[in-house]
Amino acid sequence: MVLFKILPDWFIPENEATPESVFMNRRRFVQKLGLASIGAVTLISGCTSGTERKEAVQQNLKQANLQPISATRNPRFSLDRPLTEEYVAATYNNFYEFSGGKEVWRYVDGWQTSPWTVEISGLVAKPQKIAIEDLIRKMPIEERLYRHRCVETWAMAVPWIGFPMKALIDLVEPKPQAKFVKMTTFFRPKEVPRQDLQSYPWPYTEGLTMAEAMNELTLLVVGIYGHELPKQHGAPIRLVVPWKYGFKSIKSIDRIEFTDTQPATFWNTLVSNEYDFQANVNPNVPHPRWSQSTEHMLGTGERRRTLIYNGYEQYVASLYKNASG
Numbered sequence: 474m475v476l477f478k479i480l481p482d483w484f485i486p487e488n489e490a491t492p493e494s495v496f497m498n499r500r501r502f503v504q505k506l507g508l509a510s511i512g513a514v515t516l517i518s519g520c521t522s523g524t525e526r527k528e529a530v531q532q533n534l535k536q537a538n539l540q541p542i543s544a545t546r547n548p549r550f551s552l553d554r555p556l557t558e559e560y561v562a563a564t565y566n567n568f569y570e571f572s573g574g575k576e577v578w579r580y581v582d583g584w585q586t587s588p589w590t591v592e593i594s595g596l597v598a599k600p601q602k603i604a605i606e607d608l609i610r611k612m613p614i615e616e617r618l619y620r621h622r623c624v625e626t627w628a629m630a631v632p633w634i635g636f637p638m639k640a641l642i643d644l645v646e647p648k649p650q651a652k653f654v655k656m657t658t659f660f661r662p663k664e665v666p667r668q669d670l671q672s673y674p675w676p677y678t679e680g681l682t683m684a685e686a687m688n689e690l691t692l693l694v695v696g697i698y699g700h701e702l703p704k705q706h707g708a709p710i711r712l713v714v715p716w717k718y719g720f721k722s723i724k725s726i727d728r729i730e731f732t733d734t735q736p737a738t739f740w741n742t743l744v745s746n747e748y749d750f751q752a753n754v755n756p757n758v759p760h761p762r763w764s765q766s767t768e769h770m771l772g773t774g775e776r777r778r779t780l781i782y783n784g785y786e787q788y789v790a791s792l793y794k795n796a797s798g
């Protein structure tokens with residue numbers, strides 16, 4: 474109990490986890506509080522040193538044999554902060570299919586992401602089932618530096634590789650009745666045991682309005698740091714909507730459906746008063762259990778003020794002009 478009082482406030486929201494920042498800053502943190510001899514800190518942080526961990530992760534990324542993707546960086550999307558180090562971003566993930574904590578990279582090895590097809594259906598003129606390689610070949614691939622803000626208050630800045638969702642929409646030609654896009658993560662409870670847990674509404678689903686889906690920021694992502702996505706980031710294809718809390722950016726998508734009604738979404742179904750459908754980053758609207766006014770960067774622990782729409786106001790504010798929230 475005492476321990477929680479001395480932990481930084483952002484520790485609390487990330488209740489199930491071993492926050493990377495605690496880990497990375499363990500020495501500094503321990504020194505500052507004079508807690509080096511208290512076993513509980515080690516218990517929370519794990520017991521390998523930062524360097525050992527970095528090496529283990531880099532080895533793991535190498536073994537994943539991720540193929541390079543050549544993509545030109547789009548200079549329109551620049552950052553106000555340094556990029557997060559690759560090994561940090563790859564070891565602090567939310568992917569509830571594999572873990573309720575952040576060490577997802579330790580559990581994904583046995584899960585196969587190839588072959589992979591994406592089924593696009595619903596209110597479209599050209600429904601199709603398309604192999605991921607064929608989809609990538611047809612789409613305008615580029616690199617973009619984006620901020621990412623998790624509802625739990627951690628943030629990162631990473632170079633994604635992907636294509637605008639608008640390009641996929643043009644490919645399938647939605648009918649005028651289409652009002653929402655529903656995306657669904659793979660569902661393989663035999664291979665991925667957590668998908669057998671009855672307490673969660675598997676498979677993970679997310680959704681956007683058509684206007685949000687067509688916004689130029691909305692990216693379908695197939696790579697990061699110059700190569701294919703490691704599994705823990707949602708291989709082989711995931712959504713990235715950087716003005717919304719991270720849970721909207723659904724991973725490992727195998728179904729995209731155009732609908733006339735708002736789809737049910739994973740976190741909203743689980744805890745509707747904490748995770749809404751819109752989920753736009755907003756420093757002025759606290760989560761029921763914690764403030765959203767600041768965030769901390771993975772790896773460095775740097776604390777920053779949360780930006781309205783995560784700093785993407787100029788791109789998206791017009792979408793919500795007439796809304797109250």
Ligand SMILES: Nc1nc2c(c(=O)[nH]1)N[C@H]1C(S)=C(S)[C@@H](COP(=O)(O)O)O[C@H]1N2
Nearest residue numbers: 566567568569623658677706719720722724
């Ligand atoms: N299928 C699926 N997608 C998911 C999640 C998940 O648990 N399952 N977690 C979400 C949350 S809460 C966040 S913050 C981001 C994290 O993306 P990253 O691990 O690549 O940083 O993925 C989102 N997409």
Ligand SMILES: [Mo]
Nearest residue numbers: 623624719720
């Ligand atoms: Mo998140």
